Amino acid sequence: MNSPVVSETTPAPKRSRIQRKNRALILKAGLEVFSQNGFRGATVDMIAQVAGLSKPNLLYYFHSKEEIYTTILADLLVEWLNPFRMLDPNGDPMDELMGYIRAKLAMARDFPQESRLFATEVIQGAPHIKSVLETDLRELVEAQSAILSKWMDEGRIARMHPVHLIITIWALTQHYADFDAQTRAILSGDDPFPDAAAHLELLFRKLLTP
Incomplete structure (x- = not known):
């Protein structure tokens, strides 16, 4: 059990x-x-x-x-979600989302070992943390998606599926931790994070601009 x-x-x-x-x-x-x-x-x-x-x-x-093992994963999930939880519904949408993307990328840079351990758990079907993903995480995503939908309704960011927007942010930032060896290999060993930060900000600003 x-x-x-x-x-x-x-x-x-x-x-x-x-x-x-x-x-x-x-x-x-x-x-x-x-x-x-x-x-x-x-x-x-x-x-x-x-x-x-x-x-x-x-x-x-x-x-x-x-x-x-479960304590490590649960603590990591809480730490990762704190910046996401801090989205201010009354703030400037672009500033809030760019700030979150930068924070998420910084976590990929600073905690690659933790990120890969979490990814391995999820790839295996999340047997130890599935209940948290299906309750706490789902509830948080639903709450923050409501903020994104409100900004979209107000015409402050482009309209798209809010949950898939969140998943896209996670995928594009966490890649730099989970596939670090591949990324550095194709960049001849260069540190990918400075250019990644600039690239992701440009990408998401273009995507989110109404």
Whole structure:
């Protein structure tokens, strides 16, 4: 049975500084181990070794490798969605969307390992986080799509399917993390992000201009 993914609205238990430090060490080690070995190939012993903790100490904080894995993914999803959640319905639509696109691309640049781990989970059918995708994520997309639709109705951005607009933003920004090796290979090893930021802004400004 899959471990439940804690919603970002669930109050976090109060923890001491040492507890917070050890949890962070475990999650960082888990990210490294899962990224290298996949969920099936990873073990609690591997994660404990990378974290520099004993296995019993690790199991005090997390009861299983699945709990570590789902926590990593749930925390990542919350972090990724914060800029999306911050869209201001009263702001300038173009500024709001360009700001979100820049933030999403920066996350692809700064957290490529996390992005690829999340992509692998989704490609496999999202067995550990499907319930979150079908509830919390869907509800957020519906709410933010309503903002986009309102801007379209007001003639402030071009009319298109709001959900597919969101999916397109995700696809074009996350590509630079998930396919980093391919992107750098065809760019002869150059850093793709400065030009990617300029290109995506030009692309979406043209697409969204009424």
